[in-house]
Amino acid sequence: MTATCGLLPVLEPAEHEAHYEITDYEGARARWCPGCGDHSILASVQKLLSAEQLTPEQTVFVSGIGCSSRFPHYLRTYGFHGIHGRALPVATGIKLTRPDLQVFVVMGDGDCTSIGAAHWVHALRYNVNLTVLLLDNGIYALTKKQTSPTTPQGFVSNTSPEGGVLPSLNPLSVALGVTNASFVAQTAEWSPAHLYATLRAAYHHRGLSFVRILQRCPIYSTAVYQAAVQDPARIALLVHDDGVVVPEIEKIYKSQVAHDPHDLAAARRIADATDHIHLGVLYRDPSRLRYDEIRRVPPRTAEERLTLIDAELDRYAV
């Protein structure tokens, strides 16, 4: 991988001397609960990093706060485990400064769609080249079972003992409603092949790729996805050559919808549909304006800057 970043003395990894195995991306031992869907997502991400041979030190995982936000600790890349809801501004700052780095963002549903909702909307609009994963278990788990925006209506939690009163927020509809959003997909951690294919498509997208990953919490929200896990007929695959194609799961998920990811109106209809849970790429438009590209400025050396400052001071000279 060649990285160029203006004046930065970016090191170019020796030509394929190193080959990174999946194990080369393993960080601390994951401390998620047994049966947590995050384990499967971590495995798929490590597989992706190895498949793409991403240099560990050129890769940064940024997260917020929540169970899923422990993600960076369990990888051997650079990681930024920040504050609740604010992973996207940090990732934006990193990418604006260091376009040579591969930046991934991992958020939970409370993180992304509640406390960080403003950043989520605006990050989609900035369309900075980031791979953004929403690990959506439909519950606040780290704080022990409170209703999140994506918790189903009627679901009993510690803050909604009579069941959640509002219909849940649909992250796909929100994302597809944001001007200049360029990549929106949905997948599920219990279908590793689909998850991996979707992550790979997201990684290859130039712009902000937003992937909602349906993720089971075995402790607090098992019921949220139970029906979908047990009954594949509830799931419909979006298939298209420009989307993800996962032949090996087509035997399980017989319901398939041909969907061209360039069709935004169709993507919005699919996002709003209640008949099935749709997995696949809903929308993709690599031609959307990218904030990190349009804001890039020619770098200056210290000497050049000094000369320019002198000229600038002339404007203010008495």
Next chain:
Amino acid sequence: MTATSSPVAPVATRLAEHTIEIVSDSGEGAQKCGQIFGAVSAKMGNGVWTVEIIPAEIQPPPRIPEGASGYRIRLGAGTVTNWGDATNLALAFNEQVLVARHRLGALAPDAVLLIEDKWATHEDADIRTAWAEAMAELATRPYRIIPVPMETECLTLVDNARKGKNMFALGILACIYGRDMERIKEQIAHAFRKKSEAVYEQNVALLELGRNWAEEHIDFRIEVTPAPMTEPLVVMNGNEALGLGAIAAGMELCAMYPITPATSVSHYLSEVFERFGGIVHQAEDEIAAAGVAIGSSYAGKVAFTVTSGPGLALKTEFLGLAIMTEIPLVLIDVQRGGPSTGLPTKVEQSDLLAALYASPGDAPHVVVAPATIEECFHIMVTARRIAEAFRTVVMVLSDANLATGVTPFPRPKGDVRWQADPIDLAPVPEGQKAYQWDAETGLSRRIVPGQPGGAYTVTGLSHDEGSKVAYSSGVHQRSSAMRSRKLAVLQSLLAPPTVYGDAEGDLLLIGWGSTKGAIEEAVDRARAEGIRVSSVHLRFLSPLEPGLKAIFSKFARVCTVEINYSDEPGDPYITEENRRIGQLAWVLRATTLVDIDCWTRVPGEPLRPGSILDAIRERTPRGGAA
């Protein structure tokens, strides 16, 4: 009194200083007139300190006292360090805005007041009545009032006098103060650089009309002779100085969200920053602005964010993260009146405690305050270096007085060493940890993504040297000590502050931020009266500059002077035990155990040296030079 026709130019009265203000309804251009007058005066070599007079609304209804919009210029033969006490000459576009200034006590008792006279004979009887009432109110003081037919004169040249009356006014001031017309024309050309040639020519014609009218009708001239210039100077406001300072420090990313009075830093940078290889990122909110800056710093730079009090409040969680993860960051807080939306366009120094203790938990960081517009420039270089060397947050506390004030200062001689080194992506030495704290100093070398052999995850959770999440009490105790120690190390590198005046006496005033000029002028005037008073001005608020206790011990009384609120002794319910005191006084009492007094005011305007002088007199034995 009225203006008299004087075919022979009157002899100019030579003065060491004069304070001029021009006030109008919002949108009539008094500010532009004042800005040009100030800039030209500075370029002619005069000492200048300017203050904006700003209404709370963009376009308040016309002819109301609260709508007064304008500019005040204190003009001096030598250096001018503050806005002074009162205006000596005011030029007003209507009597209501003038009365507003009178009621605020902004006008000297013998001030000359030039006023648009069309309202006296206005067709609307209510306006004529308002004029008469205002004139009666002004007549209670020995002002010299000179009616000026501004609109009548302007209408001889233009159809709409609302546009351009300010240039006529500028012409009058140019005549009275003998300003260089060519320099004024250059400034007009600059001010209207985005407009057509015709606009420029019309403005110049009105300027000359005003000057000619004054030549004929104004019977006095004022000469404030500039002192000869001994070194090259530049003239700018404090927010421009902060922006230019950030450039000189080699910073490349300013993340911000619009907030008065901080925003003009980003206005300036938005215009020029890209030429210097930098960008202004206008974030979706104050929190995101902090986050983007932290992300940029984490990636290897030192980025900065610019805000005012309410924005500081919103950023505090992120500041804690930057401190905990030891990511360098510079935050500028251009303070305004608070709490809440407070006085958004007015000066106050009431964010000090919030800046020092902003973040929950123990979050040691650096807080500095420039005292002058010149220091606004240089402090950015200092702030960037400290942030980088100490891997921490540096807050720069400016205020509305510095932000919008304009004054000349020695032209900075840039130095490449002021700028950050390029990002070093050399491999991390074998075995080096993410926080390789030096056991003595707590300092460690930062590692940035891209460096082979690093691959750490930084975390806001309590962590050990290796950035591994650690729950044991010993680790948290030690890492807290390491972060805290850095402040002591920084203090060990600072010199004790200089005492202005004698090193001992009856009273020592302590100030911080923009009040330096006013405090030192008050000290000079008091010392001239024989009062044994000195002052100290602090730039470092965290850590405090060393040696304060020793300095304080040489004075019978020590008193802070601040633009923030403190309870008045003697007010209902206020006792020595419950009195809430000035913010710096609070900090100094806690750190020195000296019984420090405070004199603080929140008038929504800069402190006047005369008011500080009164406070000095109240606290010292009279005729003290024993």
